[in-house]
Amino acid sequence: MRTDAQRSSCQSTVHRGVAAVGVAGLVSPSSSSYGSTLLEEMALTVALVLLLQTLTGFVLLLSLQWLVRRPDRITRWAALTLALLLVTAAPLNYDPVGQVPRSIRILSVLDTDTSDALVRAFEARTGIRCQVDPLQGGARRSAELLLEERLQPDLMLGGTAEIHQMLAAAGVSLPVDLTGDPARITDFDPASRRFTPIYAGYLALIYRPVTDFSVQTPDWGALIDPERIGRVSLPSPASTSGGVVFLATQLLRQPEAERGWQYLGILGAAGVPWEARSSDVITKIAGGEADLGVSWAHDAWRRRKRDRLPIEVVIPPRTGYEIGAVSALRWARDLPATREFIQFLTSQEAQQIQAEVGLRVPLRTDVATPGYLGPGRATVGGPDQAFYDREVVLREQGAWVQRWSDEIDAPR
Known part of the structure; x- marks a missing residue:
């Protein structure tokens, strides 16, 4: 029996059996399920609009014929009113592409519980839809596939900053500017802004x-x-x-x-x-x-x-x-939505999810650390980690x- 959480609109598409080197089925987004889903939505929307416009034209034609055959004043005004209502109500200037829900595609190397919880909260807050593709080959291998352009999601979620630095050095990731937040720990932010630390x-x-x-x-x-x-x-x-x-x-x-x-x-x-x-x-x-x-x-x-x-x-x-991070990637289809997701990951709500669901160390001063960490481990980079x-x-x-x-x- 699936739970409500498992029925989330952002169900994870898990590539079963993908090993560290077995990725032949993962190709560019033009043939991915993400691209197919958007094309299907657009095709369905266009078909519905064309059908509605055809029906509108048919009814308008009947109304005009009625007007010609019944020239009395009441019928004439009724027909003209009906035709005017149909014409103004018909979406003649409808933009089907603009009406497709905003979406982002996420390559996540976090655990599924945390990924799903973050996505549900983000969708509820913004209405932006997400598709999460957890790869089963490890964070470094995932980064290598991105460098080879065999994967082209909008962003990579999770993995150490060392892994994200590989993407930044190759120009695969994009700089992201965040709004100021005094509670956010910024000690680990890179000068390039090409990845954003979100946990430790x-x-x-x-x-x-x-x-x-x-x-x-x-x-x-x-x-x-x-x-x-x-x-x-x-x-x-x-x-x-x-x-x-x-x-x-x-x-x-x-x-x-x-x-x-x-x-x-x-x-x-x-x-x-x-x-x-x-x-x-x-x-x-x-x-x-x-x-x-x-x-x-x-x-x-x-x-x-x-x-x-x-x-x-x-x-x-x-x-x-580790300083876990997220990177916006150069293939991002909706860069503002991608940046909005990254901004959300630094928020108090998202950091509480990281601490409570993922048991990671938050990078905010207003979020408590997981209980298994002793007083000396509440923040990283202390004397014991100076080496x-x-x-x-x-x-x-x-x-x-x-x-x-x-x-x-x-x-x-």
Whole structure:
């Protein structure tokens, strides 16, 4: 039985079976369901208008014939009045294109619950319709498809700022100016304005409540414990935001980067699987296929609460974090509507949805943080995260991912 929320006018069109590299069916919007829907609406509207005008002309003709055959004064005035009413009421200057409801198409890498809640609130506020296309290949892979122009939505929702920086550097995203809001945290806004930060999130260790971990909470060292060989799961830096932040965390938390590469080399030599989506790590641990892994704290806590998964979550010291963002893309069909959606995402209403449904850290001072975060985690970028230099990550991520692919992933 579907709920009312699931019957929302903005039902997600989920591309089932789309893996990190299997995207042959995702093409430009000219052949997409989005474009087809608009064309169908326009064709139906034009057909109805033509039918109405034809009927109007037919009735007008009959009225004139009646006037000629019955020239008495009462009949003449009745016929002329009827004809005048029909002519003025007929939509002779009707603009069918202008009457099609405003719409935007969203590529979302957020969880479905949060995406749907945000869209429902936006539609209720503005009347602008949305189509949400969640891609099942991870945020980084989604960005690569945008760079290849194999996907052409109006905007990309979610994923770390590092991923959105790739789009900005390639000129795929557009600058968006927001109205001033004193409650909005602007510390992470880029000078280019080509993406807009809308939430924050911590990288966390996810584990099963096995005996060893009940005695001592796992830390980063537990991932390379020889006793855990074959029981660890990690997000891939090649396809996921979580993988990029995990890679950066290991390189930046060490006194020197080469020690971080040695750490990653141990994981590679142990045959650790690198998952195409960060959420796959949570699924494997909950299903007993792994004992320990890395994913986003907000995703793990949300799924633990919603699905009652048998997992534990710990945010270790010196962990990396993401600044989640949204980008308007150069293919936007209705740029004002796209900008209006981005402005909405920074509002108090939308930030409360991010915190309450998605369990993410809001980027507003007037929205409370999720309860699982302790006092020291209420805002990102504190002393414990000082090691995580986001400017370095933004600059070096491409080279780091390439080296990981060549030295850690490929040799296996």
